[in-house]
Amino acid sequence: MELTGISPTIKTEKVQVKKAESSTVPKADKVDMPTDRVVLSSGSLDVQKVRDILAQTPEVRADKVKALKEQIARGEYKIDPAKLADKMMTSLISETLA
Secondary structure (H helix, E strand, O other), X not given: OOOOOOOOOOOOOOOOOOOOOOOOOOHHHOOOOOOOOOOOOHHHHHHHHXXXXXXXXXXXXXXXXXXXXXXXXXXXXXXXXXXXXXXXHHHHHHHHHO
């Protein structure tokens, strides 16, 4: 069974849109269109500042590494076992709590 003639025919017209050339429209006749804006929160600005600082900071502090190498070479580098154990425990506890 074939169903025909149920929906009405929709007539469409072709519409031509002509863009006005920018040179033909005087500047005084142009309508100021609103522009898009982006407003960042203060927290977002703080994050951007931190990123900029980190980008400028070298990953390896060459001066610190050089000083430690010199101490090791002279035999002056001493490790405080209590201080090392304290830092290890603090790190372990902070990782466990997080």
